[in-house]
Amino acid sequence: MFRRLPDADGSSVEVTIDGRSTRVRAGDTVAAALLSAGVLASRISDVSGAPRAPYCMMGVCFECLVTVDGVGNRQGCLMPVKPGMRIDTQHGKREVGR
Amino acid sequence: MSELRDSYDVAVVGAGPAGLAAATVCARAGLATVLFDEQPAPGGQIYRSVTTTPVKRDTILGADYWAGAALAQKFVASGAHYVPGATVWNLTREREIGVSVGGAARLLAAERVILATGALERPFPIPGWTLPGVMTASAGQILLKSSGLVPDGRTVVAGCGPLLWLIAWQYLNAGVRIDAILETTTAERAAAWRHAPAFATSPYFLKGLRMVLAVRRRVRVVSNVTELRAEGRDRVEAVAWRTARGSEQRLPVDNLFLHQGVVPNVNLAMAAGIEHRWDDVQLCFAPVLDNDGGTAIPGVAIAGDGAGIAGAEAAQARGMLAGLAAVRAIRPNAPELAETDAVRARLARFIPGREFLDTYYKPAAQFRRPAPDTLVCRCEEVTAGQIVDTVALGCTGPNQMKAFLRCGMGPCQGRECGLTVTELIAQARGVSPQEVGYYRLRPPVKPITLGELASLPKNQAALRSVARG
Numbered sequence: 153m154f155r156r157l158p159d160a161d162g163s164s165v166e167v168t169i170d171g172r173s174t175r176v177r178a179g180d181t182v183a184a185a186l187l188s189a190g191v192l193a194s195r196i197s198d199v200s201g202a203p204r205a206p207y208c209m210m211g212v213c214f215e216c217l218v219t220v221d222g223v224g225n226r227q228g229c230l231m232p233v234k235p236g237m238r239i240d241t242q243h244g245k246r247e248v249g250r
Numbered sequence: 251m252s253e254l255r256d257s258y259d260v261a262v263v264g265a266g267p268a269g270l271a272a273a274t275v276c277a278r279a280g281l282a283t284v285l286f287d288e289q290p291a292p293g294g295q296i297y298r299s300v301t302t303t304p305v306k307r308d309t310i311l312g313a314d315y316w317a318g319a320a321l322a323q324k325f326v327a328s329g330a331h332y333v334p335g336a337t338v339w340n341l342t343r344e345r346e347i348g349v350s351v352g353g354a355a356r357l358l359a360a361e362r363v364i365l366a367t368g369a370l371e372r373p374f375p376i377p378g379w380t381l382p383g384v385m386t387a388s389a390g391q392i393l394l395k396s397s398g399l400v401p402d403g404r405t406v407v408a409g410c411g412p413l414l415w416l417i418a419w420q421y422l423n424a425g426v427r428i429d430a431i432l433e434t435t436t437a438e439r440a441a442a443w444r445h446a447p448a449f450a451t452s453p454y455f456l457k458g459l460r461m462v463l464a465v466r467r468r469v470r471v472v473s474n475v476t477e478l479r480a481e482g483r484d485r486v487e488a489v490a491w492r493t494a495r496g497s498e499q500r501l502p503v504d505n506l507f508l509h510q511g512v513v514p515n516v517n518l519a520m521a522a523g524i525e526h527r528w529d530d531v532q533l534c535f536a537p538v539l540d541n542d543g544g545t546a547i548p549g550v551a552i553a554g555d556g557a558g559i560a561g562a563e564a565a566q567a568r569g570m571l572a573g574l575a576a577v578r579a580i581r582p583n584a585p586e587l588a589e590t591d592a593v594r595a596r597l598a599r600f601i602p603g604r605e606f607l608d609t610y611y612k613p614a615a616q617f618r619r620p621a622p623d624t625l626v627c628r629c630e631e632v633t634a635g636q637i638v639d640t641v642a643l644g645c646t647g648p649n650q651m652k653a654f655l656r657c658g659m660g661p662c663q664g665r666e667c668g669l670t671v672t673e674l675i676a677q678a679r680g681v682s683p684q685e686v687g688y689y690r691l692r693p694p695v696k697p698i699t700l701g702e703l704a705s706l707p708k709n710q711a712a713l714r715s716v717a718r719g
Contacts, residue, residue: 156398157304157400181397188399199629202380202631207386208666209386210370210388211696212662214661
């Protein structure tokens with residue numbers, strides 16, 4: 153669980169997270185946006201089905217793999233949010249065709 | 251990415267202190283210089299988001315962080331070609347670089363290549379480290395620097411190392427409540443004191459001491475933690491620990507931050523074929539380099555923490571030296587070369603005392619080689635016990651082991667398990683980690699799609715090679 157420091161107000165952009173329309177801070181990465189929106193698990197392990205969340209935030213661990221605008225296996229911590237972005241938590245492996 | 255050239259005098263990988271300094275030196279000397287960085291803004295991890303951070307009160311992140319702003323400004327003014335959001339996934343011995351930007355891949359060549367890929371967190375495999383709510387201390391710091399996000403709810407920081415105290419200090423400055431710091435220490439800590447006189451001359455000595463004392467005054471610190479576990483079902487709910495002579499204790503938590511030092515990020519350098527050796531003090535693999543960061547591959551150098559952990563100031567100096575070596579090779583009469591001795595002297599200021607930090611904050615054996623039922627490979631979910639069992643099957647190193655278990659073959663490509671695997675196998679065989687070696691890393695060092703590869707510009711020879719008839 154994370155909260156925003158009062159310093160960090162500023163403009164926001166609208167994205168959808170698992171189909172829900174959500175306003176997130178402009179300039180955040182997808183992974184930071186998920187954490188700030190209270191999304192607990194960014195992906196579900198394709199091995200055991202256990203929930204996983206961003207762990208390193210620097211492009212190393214691949215726990216923040218999400219589907220962005222229909223493309224799976226994107227590293228959420230390396231992608232800045234964009235207006236209208238469709239972010240979907242990833243359940244298991246990347247699916248054929250997305 | 252259309253404005254990228256097919257070749258440059260110098261290509262730098264990574265925009266932390268070493269990469270920024272190296273690229274600035276080269277561009278100012280008139281060399282055509284490109285810098286690729288995976289992040290959206292310059293600074294690397296230590297100066298992460300220094301040009302874009304929403305955290306404007308300079309008392310939160312501290313003066314050492316803001317020193318990075320000048321470095322970034324000099325780089326921007328240097329005329330180097332800056333390519334953010336770029337993933338370098340290959341480097342050949344002929345200095346051909348494969349890079350992806352915005353979903354399209356490109357190949358380009360450089361006379362000199364300077365790898366400044368920095369450090370990553372040492373793996374910290376404890377039971378429950380994969381639960382949501384558990385993350386590295388660096389991850390917490392990145393969320394603070396780049397997004398102004400701080401933990402909400404019950405927060406515990408666990409592990410060892412200077413960065414553990416820095417993040418705690420920054421959180422306190424930002425008004426975050428830390429319920430406890432659980433300090434994992436090694437029995438050999440006393441051995442550090444013989445390096446203390448050297449450390450007392452280091453610029454880090456007073457700063458570090460003040461920071462640790464400031465944190466200790468305001469947070470409950472539990473020292474000598476010898477066992478550590480994150481508990482919970484779908485997210486972390488509690489942290490449990492035991493000290494050297496105490497019974498088990500437990501605290502309910504919403505956020506658990508783990509840290510036990512940083513290690514060189516070796517993937518690109520190893521895949522390029524640069525020799526690395528096991529460092530018995532820093533307990534990691536580090537590249538074999540000359541005084542300017544040069545490797546055995548002509549024209550390829552490594553600077554910064556990727557060359558061995560020495561901190562931001564040393565990284566900047568080592569970046570400059572690698573940059574100056576590139577200038578010397580291409581423009582031997584450049585006036586900038588006169589700086590070289592001053593940079594070496596600057597580097598020398600930050601080397602004394604490093605052994606004190608490395609020894610004092612040495613991560614304990616049980617947190618580097620965990621108990622059998624602890625997950626080591628986060629991607630493929632392989633336990634320490636499974637890895638050790640492959641030694642009895644005849645596996646002598648990580649590359650035989652992974653054929654049995656897929657350990658290290660998930661998307662992180664061994665970054666979160668590699669050192670643990672080497673140390674587990676070394677102990678089981680009774681040999682040194684140097685003898686066991688590391689995963690054999692191959693390009694692409696970050697996953698890229700077939701679509702990205704297919705988007706590579708093709709020349710006539712390439713087209714003819716696959717044409718029928």
